[in-house]
Amino acid sequence: MAKNDLIGGSLWEQYSAKVSERINNPMHRGEISEAEAKALGARLVVADWGAEACGDAVRLYWAVDPKTDRILAAKFKSFGCGSAIASSDMMAELSMGKTVDQALKITNIEVERSLRDNAETPAIPPQKMHCSVMAYDVIKKAASIYKGVDMSSLAEEDIVCECARVGLRTIKDVIRINDLKTVEEITQYTKAGAFCKSCLRPGGHEKRKYYLVDILRDTRIAMEQEKLFAQADADDFAAKNLIQKHRAIEKALGEKIRPALAADGGSLEVVDIREAEGKVNIYIRYLGACKGCVSSTKGTLQFIENMLHQELAENIRVIPV
């Protein structure tokens, strides 16, 4: 891409012929009046989305047959750039003939694909993809008006990247499954953040509820925690970190060894644990009757070591100090 990116001003050259045609002559621009809807035996739905201050606003008119929920006619008006006009025009076209529920399934991705001249070449450049998102949002708005429900109840899931329609769960899953460590990797795997880049981090094109940098950080923290818990709970002594090993050793000592020593009036404490050359060296100090006992360097020591081998791992060596 580098060679093609070095000359600027190619935004419009990346529009498909279909996009250009629809900017110049939108087929479904205009309004539907109450009278026109009535003549069709339909209910008029008028939905507004966006704002001038944000650079994009669209109004969608639907004439919906109340018996079948079918959209009999659709028109739009737009305050928006060329790609917003073309996307709104295609969105209106795609919604016609569908039921309201079917129309709700139209996404900006489908709108963009329908505007392509051929299957492989995108209809609009990446930084314009967010202009097509309005087309999706206004459908949701119209459907919520028709159904008399809150718009948020129609949301299937939390969308992080509107341009590529990638949800929060997908992004978290991809980070976990592929052990992703950078935002760039998330974009490579999911396309999230590849278009208007608003969802990458705060301070971009528009404000977002979720940002990839935050999702990545939080997911990595959660993954790290889970790993620690898993290690702590695991039976595999070798996989534990030093603190977890210490706990496991104390547990084995407390359950299996100290009671036996106590029967003879003795005890022990752990002074240090050092890992070296594939061995776990446990330095202990005898207490009570064990201190100075002849067996403490022979039989008792053997007993302690054997018990720890049995309970924890073969590579444990117990060293009295």
Added chain:
Amino acid sequence: MNKIYLDNNATTIVDPRVKEAMEPFFCQQYGNPNSLHSFGTETHPAMRLAMDRLYAGIGAGDEDDIIINSCACEGNNHVLKGVYFDLIRNGPKSEIVTTQVEHPCVLNCCAFLESLGAKVKYMPVNADGIVDGDTLRQYIHPDRTALVSIMWANNETGLVFPVQELAKICRENGVLFHTDAVQAIGKIAVDVGRVPVDFLTFSAHKFHGPKGIGGLFIRKGLKLTPLLHGGEQMGGKRAGTVNVPYLIGMGLAMEMAVGNLAYEDSSVRRLRDRLEDTILAIPDTMVVGKRELRTPNTILASFRGIEGEAMIWDLNANGVAASTGSACASESLEPNPTFVAMGISDDLAHTSIRFSLSRFSTAEEIDQAAEVIRQSAQRLRAISSTYKNDK
């Protein structure tokens, strides 16, 4: 279709006489001016003439420097980075003062210097859309401020900043003053003999010269660390073989631009005003900035209910080339600081279209463009979801 070019603040047509003057220096007198042989030295008379024209054009004295470089963007980088090295990194000062409405080449360069530890203060414009002396006085500090960088005229609005007063304030406070005069030269009088600037930058292609060549004025006696290190060209202040044909073109372009200032101020202004009047006759339109405060060639108009990029698409389809500051495809939707300072509604932030004329604009073109603009506004408002047509 007869195409009409009204984007002269972006770039201009090369004057055919400029092209003609450059011609012999491609295939005939093509020597390197630093060579000792005749191929090199035979370029010198024309180069000297070009330098004379540049010095005369901005009123520079023989002891001043005009470094020939690639463009004003390079010159602006040279000044900002050079002063940073000389007075901040290797000197006692800490701050650079500029404005919120500078060209990206100044703003992005400042952001880079901030990343290196420099403190940069961005002055707002006032309700007229310009930076005034009172604001500058609040921002500069004789001990801390190394450099003040303020454009002579704004590229978007055409508003002319009071550089004489601003430069004087800096001089009084012992602070260096730089002005990006890229939108001023050829439109209004620029005279460094009268205005005490320390550094001034310009690009030839904004005044009917070729693209890829510009100049940096440095007041006599001032030190400025080079941006490009290398050979001894430009007295060691800017390495790289001088683009001889383009320098010769820029010299002639400067002479003609300055010679045409009276025409610019009368005829171009009259055409601009004529276009502006027809735009303002369209309902719900406005033009940013008072006429008398603007360069004679620029109109930043706002058409309520029409998104900027959709408008320039439509104008382009009908043969009129203009530009928009609408941020639809940009990385940020931050509101334009000029609009905010001037109290212009957020609803108009994405509706602005810039028309910029030149001495090559004709009355027929302006009348034809006015008609295209009128029809385009009508058509786009008919499909606008926010424009109330019943008003």
